[in-house]
Amino acid sequence: MYTLVIIRHGQSQWNKKNLFCGWTDVDLTEKGFEDARAAGRLLKKEGYTFDICYTSVLKRAIHTAYAVLDEMDLNWIPVIKDYHLNERHYGALQGKNKTEMADKYGEEQVLQWRRSYDVRPPVLPDGDERLPENQPVYKEIMKTVKLPHTECLKDTVARVAPYFEQVIKPEIQKGKKVLIAAHGNSIRALMKYIEDMPEEEIVGINIPTATPMIYHLSDDFRVIDRSFLGDQEAIKAAIEAVKNQSAKSSGK
Ligand SMILES: O=C(O)[C@@H](CO)OP(=O)(O)O
Numbered sequence: 001m002y003t004l005v006i007i008r009h010g011q012s013q014w015n016k017k018n019l020f021c022g023w024t025d026v027d028l029t030e031k032g033f034e035d036a037r038a039a040g041r042l043l044k045k046e047g048y049t050f051d052i053c054y055t056s057v058l059k060r061a062i063h064t065a066y067a068v069l070d071e072m073d074l075n076w077i078p079v080i081k082d083y084h085l086n087e088r089h090y091g092a093l094q095g096k097n098k099t100e101m102a103d104k105y106g107e108e109q110v111l112q113w114r115r116s117y118d119v120r121p122p123v124l125p126d127g128d129e130r131l132p133e134n135q136p137v138y139k140e141i142m143k144t145v146k147l148p149h150t151e152c153l154k155d156t157v158a159r160v161a162p163y164f165e166q167v168i169k170p171e172i173q174k175g176k177k178v179l180i181a182a183h184g185n186s187i188r189a190l191m192k193y194i195e196d197m198p199e200e201e202i203v204g205i206n207i208p209t210a211t212p213m214i215y216h217l218s219d220d221f222r223v224i225d226r227s228f229l230g231d232q233e234a235i236k237a238a239i240e241a242v243k244n245q246s247a248k249s250s251g252k
Contacts, residue, residue, distance in 0.1 A: 001224065002172050006180045007047060009064040010036040010210040018245055020121075022090030023132065025058050035210035036064040039055065040071025041092050042229060043212055052078050052178040055166055056085040056183065058135050065181035066211065082209055083141060086161035087183035091150025092122040098246040109244040118150065119198040123150040127128065153185060153192070160186050161193040169221070184242065187213070195223050208238035214242040 008157050010032030014021040015213065049072065055065045062081060092099070093113060102110045113121045124131055132138040132147035141147065148155060173180050180190070184207045192202045194215065207213075208228070216224040228235045 001219065002215075002221075003048075004172060004178055004180070004217060005043070006015040006182065006190065006213045007036075007039060007064065007068065007210050008184055008207045008211065009058075010034075010067070012177055014059040014095075016211065018114050019065075020090045020093040020096050020098060020101075020179060021213045022087050023058070024094050024130065025137075026060060028060050028216055032060070032209065033063065036067035037071050039212055040068035042070065042237075043062070044072045046229060048212075049074075049177055050074055052076055052080065052171055052177040053059045053179040054082065054085060054193070055181040055228040056087070057081050057083045057187065058086055061181045061183060062086070065179070066181065066183065071239065073217075082163065082167075082229070083138065083147070084159050085180065085182045085186050088149040088153060088156040088189070089148040089184035089198075090121055091124050099249050102246045102248045107246060107248055108218040114246055115203045117203060118152045118154045120155070121148045121154040153189060156185055156189040157192050160189040164190060165173070166194060172217075191226075194221075195226070207237045208235055208242060211235055211238065216221045 010028045012021060012028055012032055014024065015025045015032070050069070053065050053069060055061045062079075065079055066075070069077065069079070098110060100116075101113075112119050121249050129133075131149060134140055138147055168178060168180070180187075182190070187207050188202055188205055191197060191205065194217075197205075213226065214228040214229055215226050218224055
């Protein structure tokens with residue numbers, strides 16, 4: 001049996017402001033750092049350890065990974081940063097407030113952008129300085145790969161799944177204990193792939209920040225169980241809060 005731990009980054013500056021974030025490289029808040037540290041302490045207390053960590057090229061996930069590892073005295077393990085684990089690209093919604101968008105376009109529309117499986121948010125326009133081709137971090141990658149200007153979850157699965165299958169899974173199969181520090185929707189994409197989850201089910205999944213998710217997998221990689229580590233009532237409330245981020249402001 002294998003154990004795999006996946007964690008969403010702690011609260012980011014834009015989570016706090018309720019803005020669509022996607023590939024925008026914003027940092028954690030103080031609370032985000034502290035929650036990530038608390039997750040590291042909890043993992044240590046519960047006897048977890050890691051041999052290798054995978055994260056995205058976005059600092060909210062990288063800083064979460066290191067906060068967790070620091071609390072576990074595991075700063076020395078390899079931390080692999082790869083854009084395949086980036087958040088879903090949120091196109092032209094990046095930087096927009098989720099409540100304001102719900103007030104303007106209706107909750108249904110925003111829910112469709114946030115959680116439908118195959119509806120892409122509006123694309124970032126040509127020439128926009130936020131496009132991957134205008135970011136130094138993607139310069140080398142862009143020579144061989146076409147990077148997105150928007151993504152639906154299906155697109156995110158298409159980049160996350162092969163990375164998991166070809167890079168991460170072989171390490172788990174070698175017996176390495178793996179931590180993945182990623183993002184709400186890149187984690188949903190991983191779950192969809194690992195669990196072979198139906199589309200109807202993944203649309204209803206919301207991931208709380210800085211909460212370790214534990215997978216037990218059989219030797220042939222079937223899911224034995226999946227659970228969140230921590231206070232289950234608090235986790236339930238955190239999941240609801242993520243779900244409700246795109247509610248209209250009261251009175252609208
Ligand atoms: O803004 C984002 O990039 C994501 C995660 O924070 O938001 P949502 O939960 O709406 O998909």
